[in-house]
Amino acid sequence: MNQFPYDAVVFDLDGTLFDAEEGIVSSVESAMEEMGLPIPADADLRQVVGPPLLDSFRNLLHVPEDRMDEAVEIYKRRFAEEGMYRYQVYPHIRSILQMLREGGVHVGLATSKDRFIARRVMDYFGMSHYFDAIIGENDAHAKLGKPELIRRALPEKYHCAAMVGDRCFDVNGAKGAGIESVGVSYGCGSEEELQDAGADHIVPDTESLRALLCPGAEIPRGFFLSMEGLDGSGKTTQMDLLEKKLYQLGYSVLRTREPGGCQISEDIRNIILDTENMEMSPTTEALLYAASRAQHVYQSIRPAVEEGRVVLCDRFVDSSVAYQGGGRQLGVETIQQINAPAVADMMPDATIYLSIDHKTAIRRRLNASVPDRLELENMEFFERTQKAYERLIKENRKRFISVDAERDIDSIAADVLSAVLSRLEPEAQWEA
Ligand code: TYD
Numbered sequence: 001m002n003q004f005p006y007d008a009v010v011f012d013l014d015g016t017l018f019d020a021e022e023g024i025v026s027s028v029e030s031a032m033e034e035m036g037l038p039i040p041a042d043a044d045l046r047q048v049v050g051p052p053l054l055d056s057f058r059n060l061l062h063v064p065e066d067r068m069d070e071a072v073e074i075y076k077r078r079f080a081e082e083g084m085y086r087y088q089v090y091p092h093i094r095s096i097l098q099m100l101r102e103g104g105v106h107v108g109l110a111t112s113k114d115r116f117i118a119r120r121v122m123d124y125f126g127m128s129h130y131f132d133a134i135i136g137e138n139d140a141h142a143k144l145g146k147p148e149l150i151r152r153a154l155p156e157k158y159h160c161a162a163m164v165g166d167r168c169f170d171v172n173g174a175k176g177a178g179i180e181s182v183g184v185s186y187g188c189g190s191e192e193e194l195q196d197a198g199a200d201h202i203v204p205d206t207e208s209l210r211a212l213l214c215p216g217a218e219i220p221r222g223f224f225l226s227m228e229g230l231d232g233s234g235k236t237t238q239m240d241l242l243e244k245k246l247y248q249l250g251y252s253v254l255r256t257r258e259p260g261g262c263q264i265s266e267d268i269r270n271i272i273l274d275t276e277n278m279e280m281s282p283t284t285e286a287l288l289y290a291a292s293r294a295q296h297v298y299q300s301i302r303p304a305v306e307e308g309r310v311v312l313c314d315r316f317v318d319s320s321v322a323y324q325g326g327g328r329q330l331g332v333e334t335i336q337q338i339n340a341p342a343v344a345d346m347m348p349d350a351t352i353y354l355s356i357d358h359k360t361a362i363r364r365r366l367n368a369s370v371p372d373r374l375e376l377e378n379m380e381f382f383e384r385t386q387k388a389y390e391r392l393i394k395e396n397r398k399r400f401i402s403v404d405a406e407r408d409i410d411s412i413a414a415d416v417l418s419a420v421l422s423r424l425e426p427e428a429q430w431e432a
Helices: 021-035 053-060 065-081 093-102 115-124 146-153 168-177 191-197 206-213 235-248 263-273 282-306 317-327 332-343 358-366 379-395 409-424
Strands: 008-011 106-114 133-137 161-165 180-184 201-203 223-229 253-257 310-314 350-355 400-404
Touching (some): 053 065, 093 106, 115 133, 146 168, 161 206, 180 206, 223 282, 235 310, 235 350, 235 409, 253 282, 282 317, 350 409, 358 379, 379 400
Parallel strands (some): 008 106, 008 161, 106 133, 161 180, 180 201, 223 350, 253 310
16 A cells, blocks of 8 residues: 555646646737726736636726626636647646545645636546546636535545645645645745745655655656658658657657667767778678667666656667568678567557658658768668568557558647557547
């Protein structure tokens, strides 16, 4: 059994699980603009994050009483259309929620947001499955208030419960509900505000929050994801988009590449790709790739996965199998043998293959930057490489995700993302 201090933990949403500032502030700004109302010069818009919206429209933005309903309506529409997509899950939050769940802790959410909107946000970010209860307000005119929201997010029975939030409203709510409060000062409320409200604990970042809520628990293993494809398949663009999205969802991403990824491996990369080295034998090349990989796994990939991070690797051993095994005709088995000690048990959990025909790839590359030594290779080389990839996919259907990459960037990115998310957290109902 775990040694966790609380058997029920209720979280606030904005400023606690999510960096919500940009999403909320931009929605408030566009609501005021749509209504033709000025934003008071002295209003600190960050203050709208946390307290009930009506209070902010009244006290901070001086919206006339007779236009209050209109303001709330427009704000909600703007938030659902744009604001919520600017949210960002704070780092470590996903692992905290996972650890609490695995430790048998009841996990609740209590937000002064409309409950349907709260649900949408949680679904979009693939977080609903972590929660036993998601509680929000359901009537703008008859507010339940924070203490009641918290009570509803708690289980019937518990020994020791805590409310985690970033504002005085959360601390006061916890008091009202008769449970402990953990103030997080990384959100929108200051340490002073939390102290004045009488928070039982105050933590400065999500790492300290994890230590407080899940002391001694093992951090869940991360995920190793590689991306493969012929030169010209659009890997870099897709890696950029995927990295950005995973970061927004709160994953701690290590983006890396092969050959390379750490100093020794980057030095080896320079030798391999140097156009001066035209006399390099295919076997030397294959061994250098394997050597570079061994260091990369040892120094970067394995430690990151063990720390719970998502490793996003541009090429891995499949590139050697396809390019050296297939393209250079050294034989798939030989390449697998050479690489066995380098890879050890660190095979990717999933591999995205951006599928394009080698002829399309070459056409694309002709418009690209200065070709390196390998890119100067002939047509047959890439045809053989493509065939070797296709064989790999056939033999490793579970690991490979093959995406048609001869389409527009956004369609490819959407397919890549949904495939990755379904592997990363199969339990989540992703709305992304
Ligand atoms: P990459 O960095 O993906 O090239 P670019 O950024 O220019 O698209 O890969 C460099 C080259 O190295 C590419 O032609 C594929 C080749 N390669 C192999 O032949 N074997 C391997 O094991 C790896 C990792 C790469």
